Amino acid sequence: MAANRQRGASPSAQQQWRFELGGYYLERPHPEHLGFWYACRYDPGARQVRRRSLKTTDFEEAKIRLAALVASAPSNTNGVGPPGPDQVLSVAALKAYLDERGSHIASEYAAERAVELFTDYLTSISKIEAPVAFWTPAQQLELAKWCVEEHRHSAGYIERLFNVMRSAFNDACVTKIRLDAVGNKVETALMSHAPRIAWKREAIATELKIPARRPRPTTLSVEQMAAVLDSLKTPHLFRFAIMSLCTWARPQAIIDFDPATQVDWNGGVIDLAPIDWIPTKKRRPRQPLTGCLAGWLPAWNKEDEARRAAARAEDRTPPELGLIVLRASVSQP
Numbered sequence: 001m002a003a004n005r006q007r008g009a010s011p012s013a014q015q016q017w018r019f020e021l022g023g024y025y026l027e028r029p030h031p032e033h034l035g036f037w038y039a040c041r042y043d044p045g046a047r048q049v050r051r052r053s054l055k056t057t058d059f060e061e062a063k064i065r066l067a068a069l070v071a072s073a074p075s076n077t078n079g080v081g082p083p084g085p086d087q088v089l090s091v092a093a094l095k096a097y098l099d100e101r102g103s104h105i106a107s108e109y110a111a112e113r114a115v116e117l118f119t120d121y122l123t124s125i126s127k128i129e130a131p132v133a134f135w136t137p138a139q140q141l142e143l144a145k146w147c148v149e150e151h152r153h154s155a156g157y158i159e160r161l162f163n164v165m166r167s168a169f170n171d172a173c174v175t176k177i178r179l180d181a182v183g184n185k186v187e188t189a190l191m192s193h194a195p196r197i198a199w200k201r202e203a204i205a206t207e208l209k210i211p212a213r214r215p216r217p218t219t220l221s222v223e224q225m226a227a228v229l230d231s232l233k234t235p236h237l238f239r240f241a242i243m244s245l246c247t248w249a250r251p252q253a254i255i256d257f258d259p260a261t262q263v264d265w266n267g268g269v270i271d272l273a274p275i276d277w278i279p280t281k282k283r284r285p286r287q288p289l290t291g292c293l294a295g296w297l298p299a300w301n302k303e304d305e306a307r308r309a310a311a312r313a314e315d316r317t318p319p320e321l322g323l324i325v326l327r328a329s330v331s332q333p
Contacts, residue, residue, distance in 0.1 A: 019063050021070050026062055027051070037062035039069055082189040085132035088172065091119060093132055096190060097168035100178070114164035121146050132169055132191060137198040144204050155205040155212050162197050169194035236324050239300060243324070246293040247272065253284050257323055259297050263289060 019026045027040045029051070037059065038051040054065045094115045101111075121143050122128045135143075140162065147153040147161065172190040179185060205212035220228070225245075232238040243254045253272045262271045270293075273284035300323065308318040319325060 019059075019066070021063075021066055024066060024070050026054075026059075026066055037066075039066050082173075082192045084192050085169070085195055088132050088191045090122065090130050090132050090134060091128065093172040093190060094118060094165075094168050096178075097171050101167075101171060110160065111164050111167075114161045115168075117147065117151075117161060118143070118165065124150075132172070133195060135165070135169075135195050135197070137196070140197065140199050141204075141207060144199060144208060148208055148210060154214055155201045155208070155210055156214075158204050159199070159201040162199055166194075166197040169197070235300075235303070239296075239324050242293065242296055246290045247287065249284070250282065255324055259301065259323060263297065265289075268294075 024039050024041045027038050027049075028035060029038060030036070035057040037054045037056060039054055040049050040051050042048075043050050052069075054062050054069075056062050056065060098112060098115055119128070122130055124146070127134065143161075144158045147158050153161075169191070173192065173194050175187065175189045177185050177187050178190070199207075202212050204210075229238065229241055232241055240251075240254060243249070243257065244251075247254065247270070249257075249272050256274050256277070257270075257272070258274060261275055262273075264270070268289050269286050270289050271284075271286045273279075277284065304319070304321075311318040
């Protein structure tokens with residue numbers, strides 16, 4: 001395609017077609033306006049060119065971004081079937097997982113950190129272009145050794161890293177609607193099958209001769225816990241601590257908590273799931289409202305109302321609504 005379009009083209013136009021990869025090519029259709037390079041592909045069904053901006057005016061950077069898009073993009077295989085794990089780049093499968101699933105899982109940061117570590121490891125051994133099939137059980141163990149040597153990670157943390165890898169590779173094998181490099185919707189899987197992620201915590205610990213579990217910290221006495229609470233000088237940290245002690249809920253459930261809609265004062269219960277909460281595998285149950293929390297919630301509400309009233313009286317922007325808000329704890333000048 002590139003060669004045909006170059007015939008008779010001006011030198012400036014020829015530059016637009018001098019790089020092609022996997023059926024996609026670079027084009028700069030509006031050099032006079034922003035001058036961004038675009039990833040392009042001819043769609044024979046629609047008889048038109050599909051384009052997607054790469055958000056860069058630098059040709060070399062555009063080539064790198066096009067290569068990354070093509071590497072992670074699904075293709076319409078017309079019944080041939082998706083490629084095997086020996087044909088799909090590890091970084092492409094991992095990136096696709098973050099792009100499609102990362103924002104929908106509670107452990108989004110943990111997944112991003114895991115992918116960052118996998119990428120660092122591949123870079124350190126000059127295997128950044130390794131396919132998914134590269135991750136044999138022996139190679140997985142080499143990654144585990146690197147994690148211990150470079151970052152002193154525990155066996156439990158390494159197991160969680162492998163869980164991210166397993167989820168990413170399994171997700172790549174799921175047939176679903178995906179976007180190709182120029183934004184077209186394609187119903188396909190990125191990969192035919194995934195390698196077995198073999199290592200668990202106990203086996204990692206045995207093989208690397210490290211503890212399977214780190215010693216648990218000493219349980220605080222009532223007096224020590226009181227000292228911890230007394231040391232918290234900012235409202236948002238104190239509220240978080242009280243909510244944690246009274247509910248034993250996960251951090252995000254506490255941050256999301258809205259007393260106005262999640263407390264049943266007549267029934268004496270709280271519902272840890274907000275009205276608009278999208279359910280996940282981690283439950284957010286209803287549970288009794290403790291006497292401690294029943295005392296603090298009205299007091300905190302009065303504090304917040306007083307802060308907002310003071311801000312309005314001084315013609316300042318009132319603090320953001322919410323039980324636990326970082327900015328609400330910052331002293332005003």
